[in-house]
Amino acid sequence: MTITRRKFLEHAGVFASGLLLTEPVSAMAHRDTAMSNAVLGPGELTPFVDALPLQPIAKSMGTRVNPEHPSEQIPYYKIAMREMHVKVHRDLPATRVWGFNDSSPGPVFETRSGEPLLVEWANELPLKHFLPIDYTLPGAEKSVPEVRSVVHLHGGRTPPDSDGYPEDWYVPGKSAVNFYPNQQDAATLFYHDHAMGINRLNVYAGLQGMFLIRDAVEDALNLPSGKYEVPLVIYDRFLRKDGQLEYPVSAIPGKPWVPEVFGNVVLVNGKAMPYLEVEPRKYRLRILNGSNARFYRLSFDNGHEFHMIGSDQGLLESPLTLRRLQLAPAERADVVVDFSKCAGKRMQLVSDSLQVMQFRVAAQGGADTSALPMKLRAVERIKETTAVKTRLLTLDEHLNLADQSMDMMLNNTPWHMPVTEKPVIDTTEIWEFVNLTEDTHPIHLHLVRFQILDRQRIDTNAFFDNRTVSFMGSVEPAKGSEAGWKDTVRADPGTLTRIIVPFKGYAGRYVWHCHLLEHEDNEMMRPYEILAAEPQKAGK
Numbered sequence: 447m448t449i450t451r452r453k454f455l456e457h458a459g460v461f462a463s464g465l466l467l468t469e470p471v472s473a474m475a476h477r478d479t480a481m482s483n484a485v486l487g488p489g490e491l492t493p494f495v496d497a498l499p500l501q502p503i504a505k506s507m508g509t510r511v512n513p514e515h516p517s518e519q520i521p522y523y524k525i526a527m528r529e530m531h532v533k534v535h536r537d538l539p540a541t542r543v544w545g546f547n548d549s550s551p552g553p554v555f556e557t558r559s560g561e562p563l564l565v566e567w568a569n570e571l572p573l574k575h576f577l578p579i580d581y582t583l584p585g586a587e588k589s590v591p592e593v594r595s596v597v598h599l600h601g602g603r604t605p606p607d608s609d610g611y612p613e614d615w616y617v618p619g620k621s622a623v624n625f626y627p628n629q630q631d632a633a634t635l636f637y638h639d640h641a642m643g644i645n646r647l648n649v650y651a652g653l654q655g656m657f658l659i660r661d662a663v664e665d666a667l668n669l670p671s672g673k674y675e676v677p678l679v680i681y682d683r684f685l686r687k688d689g690q691l692e693y694p695v696s697a698i699p700g701k702p703w704v705p706e707v708f709g710n711v712v713l714v715n716g717k718a719m720p721y722l723e724v725e726p727r728k729y730r731l732r733i734l735n736g737s738n739a740r741f742y743r744l745s746f747d748n749g750h751e752f753h754m755i756g757s758d759q760g761l762l763e764s765p766l767t768l769r770r771l772q773l774a775p776a777e778r779a780d781v782v783v784d785f786s787k788c789a790g791k792r793m794q795l796v797s798d799s800l801q802v803m804q805f806r807v808a809a810q811g812g813a814d815t816s817a818l819p820m821k822l823r824a825v826e827r828i829k830e831t832t833a834v835k836t837r838l839l840t841l842d843e844h845l846n847l848a849d850q851s852m853d854m855m856l857n858n859t860p861w862h863m864p865v866t867e868k869p870v871i872d873t874t875e876i877w878e879f880v881n882l883t884e885d886t887h888p889i890h891l892h893l894v895r896f897q898i899l900d901r902q903r904i905d906t907n908a909f910f911d912n913r914t915v916s917f918m919g920s921v922e923p924a925k926g927s928e929a930g931w932k933d934t935v936r937a938d939p940g941t942l943t944r945i946i947v948p949f950k951g952y953a954g955r956y957v958w959h960c961h962l963l964e965h966e967d968n969e970m971m972r973p974y975e976i977l978a979a980e981p982q983k984a985g986k
Contacts, residue, residue, distance in 0.1 A: 502547075530545055551654050552637070597653075755782055776888055
């Protein structure tokens with residue numbers, strides 16, 4: 447018997463309401479009173495009592511041979527995944543989390559375009575997971591080790607054997623060396639766990655961090671820098687009164703997976719609702735939505751405007767003046783905020799009713815010599831006529847009460863089926879995502895950057911009946927914050943979303959997937975393969 451998604455959530459013990467900010471009931475994972483009382487309730491934590499932490503900068507341990515140019519030596523880093531206990535709030539005991547080296551989120555990589563590096567990611571995690579594994583999910587069966595990891599550089603133009611393929615995981619005591627060429631424009635990237643079947647748990651535990659690439663174009667702009675440039679990794683978590691993480695589970699015996707997870711507290715750089723002391727001048731904020739499933743609509747509580755200068759894959763053509771910014775999981779925003787008119791005041795960064803963090807603006811500060819140029823970087827729009835192929839790809843959900851199951855797929859194809867998307871290196875394709883579900887899905891393609899073309903509503907009933915794309919309403923071209931280079935695109939429900947993708951970099955096998963991590967772990971991920979170009983025949 448096929449049912450609606452809402453009915454499934456009710457059956458599983460999860461109630462959904464809303465489209466982008468789908469929320470569970472406060473006790474979704476806590477059916478008994480004792481468990482419900484263990485979770486922090488609204489307003490129990492005093493906001494803005496902890497200073498915002500700034501993650502350490504990753505330091506190289508020397509040099510090693512460049513695998514692409516053996517005559518060269520390049521920087522080598524060793525970063526260990528470890529369990530640690532950290533204070534996420536003044537009034538809570540230390541929380542058990544996972545992180546990199548001694549930081550959760552992990553250290554920030556400061557890199558430059560065209561300057562490659564090697565990172566040895568060492569798995570020093572415990573042998574047992576502390577979050578609930580669903581052994582019925584593909585890749586998470588009881589026959590595989592409970593704790594395993596593989597790291598993906600999200601947004602990186604990386605060879606396939608260094609990309610963090612979900613099945614290339616390794617266990618505690620093992621490590622993998624990844625090569626990052628950094629042959630790409632300045633951008634805000636991030637790294638995170640990508641292990642098949644438990645990715646959502648590993649990231650929820652803390653396995654993510656920021657990776658910044660810089661270049662000469664960015665240098666010449668004289669943007670705020672040094673202590674006036676602040677990375678912000680924003681994510682929500684369920685916290686218990688004892689300070690420990692709680693990961694919600696369904697009421698279905700043996701199948702703890704739930705479609706989305708939304709926490710009761712927002713953390714920034716590892717602290718719950720922190721504050722940052724700033725001077726009355728311009729600051730550059732590098733913002734990452736590091737949540738499993740929550741979308742943010744960020745604004746200042748006093749209506750203060752700010753300027754977005756970059757998206758996922760680097761700088762926009764010119765600054766975009768905003769009072770509100772929407773970010774799906776895995777999306778990034780490069781933002782300049784001028785606090786000069788707020789001297790001596792306090793202002794909150796909020797997302798609808800959620801308190802994210804506070805800025806405490808000093809009464810005075812030093813001279814501000816930074817700039818906010820009106821021209822940032824040329825972004826040449828890709829002509830649709832350059833595409834050699836157009837692919838129509840569906841986003842699907844299957845709900846069934848008969849066996850109490852739900853799966854989420856791309857193009858109605860399970861993960862383990864043969865590869866069906868095989869673009870050729872150095873060609874351009876248009877990918878059309880037809881979203882037949884009730885959710886907005888942030889779709890991420892590994893290796894490549896792309897441009898969003900447009901969106902248009904469709905008649906989903908007509909598509910279900912005979913795969914007819916019947917458009918409704920007008921075409922909405924990409925604009926504003928989506929007009930630059932992207933690697934993650936929001937595919938709205940009942941909508942056909944088009945992107946145009948130049949497949950540059952490396953031939954080999956990669957993946958594309960929904961970046962709602964609970965969806966990704968339940969088959970909303972597919973491999974794709976970039977084929978090498980056929981050699982030219984003599985005389986051609």
